[in-house]
Amino acid sequence: MIHTLEADGIQLDFGLRRILSDVYLKCETGKITGLLGRNGQGKSCLMNIMLGTLNAGSNSVRFDGSVIHKAGKKPHLLLYLPQFNFIPKSFTIYTVLNDFQLSMDDFIYRFPDFKDRRHERVSNLSGGQWRTLEIYIIVKTPSLFAMLDEPFTHLNPIQIDNVKQFMLEEKANKGMLITDHMYNHLLEVSDTVYLLKDAKTHPIKTIFELDELGYVNL
Numbered sequence: 107m108i109h110t111l112e113a114d115g116i117q118l119d120f121g122l123r124r125i126l127s128d129v130y131l132k133c134e135t136g137k138i139t140g141l142l143g144r145n146g147q148g149k150s151c152l153m154n155i156m157l158g159t160l161n162a163g164s165n166s167v168r169f170d171g172s173v174i175h176k177a178g179k180k181p182h183l184l185l186y187l188p189q190f191n192f193i194p195k196s197f198t199i200y201t202v203l204n205d206f207q208l209s210m211d212d213f214i215y216r217f218p219d220f221k222d223r224r225h226e227r228v229s230n231l232s233g234g235q236w237r238t239l240e241i242y243i244i245v246k247t248p249s250l251f252a253m254l255d256e257p258f259t260h261l262n263p264i265q266i267d268n269v270k271q272f273m274l275e276e277k278a279n280k281g282m283l284i285t286d287h288m289y290n291h292l293l294e295v296s297d298t299v300y301l302l303k304d305a306k307t308h309p310i311k312t313i314f315e316l317d318e319l320g321y322v323n324l
């Protein structure tokens with residue numbers, strides 16, 4: 107069965123400044139939805155509204171067609187990778203994966219760089235390795251949907267390729283919403299793409315539309 111998570115008719119103002127006014131975005135299980143937008147256009151705010159950690163009026167987020175509040179409090183439904191690191195540095199890789207009931211062997215199989223490092227503390231990892239571990243946790247932990255805010259930031263090109271491959275394999279198990287400034291990578295993995303511009307979402311079919319909307323210079 108395919109499940110849907112939609113953001114619809116969202117309005118968000120900070121003081122006199124309108125951040126979001128005409129937003130529609132749909133995620134489906136089995137698909138990756140990409141959200142592009144220049145700095146400050148409201149991508150993180152939109153994700154926080156979908157999570158329910160930022161209030162933007164009622165009835166703007168729907169799960170399978172029914173209004174849902176505070177989806178982020180239902181981890182079986184929605185998990186979130188924030189822009190900042192969320193794993194405490196003092197934990198070992200093994201402890202972290204164990205806490206999330208995830209298999210160390212599968213993690214090493216997906217990301218062989220971590221072979222022989224299972225008892226190493228997160229504080230010893232590079233920024234890219236730390237991020238890879240966090241992405242693995244959010245994507246692999248069972249849930250219907252996962253939102254990933256800038257997953258490719260801090261990753262080197264090989265790590266990005268590995269993470270993209272991992273996401274493409276794992277999308278069979280959940281719907282993903284990702285936002286990132288590395289638009290080429292985002293376009294490569296996404297089934298559906300939206301550009302957030304001037305407080306509105308614009309569905310994007312080709313890279314040329316991104317050019318027409320002033321997001322890229324081709």
Ligand SMILES: Nc1ncnc2c1ncn2[C@@H]1O[C@H](COP(=O)(O)OP(=O)(O)OP(=O)(O)O)[C@@H](O)[C@H]1O
Pocket residue numbers: 120125143144145146147148149150151152
């Ligand atoms: N609590 C707040 N109070 C006032 N303004 C805020 C608040 N939170 C966010 N903003 C503003 O809302 C706008 C949208 O922020 P948001 O972080 O969602 O942008 P973004 O598209 O994710 O940007 P980036 O790509 O740089 O991460 C920004 O101008 C930001 O400064």
